[in-house]
Amino acid sequence: MDNFFTKNKLSIYGGLITFVFLGIAVFFLGDISGYKAKELIEVSLSGLNMLCNTIVLGSATILALLLTLLGISTGSNSKLKKAHYIQVLNIAKLDTVLFISALIMFQMFNIPLTESEDMHTEWFKYLYWITLFFSSLISGMMVTVILLLYTTVTNIITIVGLEKDHYLISEDEIEEEEEKD
Template identity: 70%
Template sequence: MDNFITKNKRSIYGGLIATIFTGLGAFLLGNLSGYEAKQLITSSLPGVNMLCNTIALASATILALLLTLLGISFGSESKLKKAHYHQVLTIAKFDTILFVGALVMFQFFNIPITEAENVETSWFETIYWATLLFSSILSGMMITVILMLYSTVTNIIHIIGLGEDHYLISSDETEEEAED
C-alpha cells in the first residue's frame, strides 16, 4: 500500500483535493430538516444519475483503452520494465472499483425512495448526506484515475514517441545498445 501511494502521490492528491472541494461545497449548506433533504434529493436525482452514467461510461472506456495501451507497450521496440505494466494494472484495478461504485450508486438512485410513504423524514437527511459523500468520492476517484492514466500515457510518449531514455526502459535493452 505504501508503494501505491508513493508511486501515485500526485494522482491521489488530485483526487483527494477534488473530493474535499466537492464535498465541502455541499457541507457548507449546514443542517437540513428531513423535508428539505427530501426536496433536495428529488431535485438532485437527475444530476446524480448523470454523474453515475458519465463515470460508468468513462470507466468502461478507460478499461477498453488500457488494452490498446498494452498493445502499444508490448509492440514497441523498447523493452519496458515490469513497473510500467504494474502502473497499467493499478489503473485497471482502481478504474474497476470506480466502475462498480458508479453502477451501484446509479442502481441505488433508481429506487423511488422519495415517493415511498413509509420512510421517515429523518432518513432523508442521512440519504442526502450519503449521496453527497459518495458522489464526491466517485468524482475524486475519477480524477485520480485520469491523473494516473495521464502519467502512464506521458511515460509511453517519452519512451516510444520521443525515444527518450526513461526509467521504465529495461536496463537489458540499454546494455545491448551500448554493446553495438
C-alpha cells in the same frame, strides 16, 4: 501497496483535493431538515444519475483503452520494465472499483425512495448526506484514475514516440544499446 501511494502521490492528491473540495462545498449547505433533504434529493436526482452514468461509461472506456495501451507497450521497440505493467494494472484495479461503485450508486438512485410514503422524512437527511459523500468520493476517484492514466500515457509517448531514455526502459535494453555504440 505502500509503493503505489509513493509513486502516484500527485494523482492521489488530485483525487483527494477533488473529494475534499466537493465535501467542503456540501458542508457549507449547513444542517437541513428531513423534508428539505427530500426536496433536494428530488431536485439533484437527475444530476446524480447523469454523474454515475458518465463515470460508468468513462471507466468502461478507460478499461478498454488500457488494452490498446498494452498492445502499444508490447509492440514497441523498447523493452519496458515490469513497473510499467504494474502501473497499468493499478489503473485497471482502481478503475474497476470506480466502475462498480458508480454502477451501484446508479442503481441505488433509480430506487424511488422519494415516492415512498412509509419512509420517515428524518431518514432523508441521512440519505442526502450519504449521497453527497459518495458522489464526492466517486468524483475524486475519477480524477485520480484520469491523472494516473495521464502519467502512463506521457510515459509511453516519451518512450515509444519520442524514443527518449526513461526509467521504465529495461536496463538490459540500455546495456545492449551501449554495447552497439
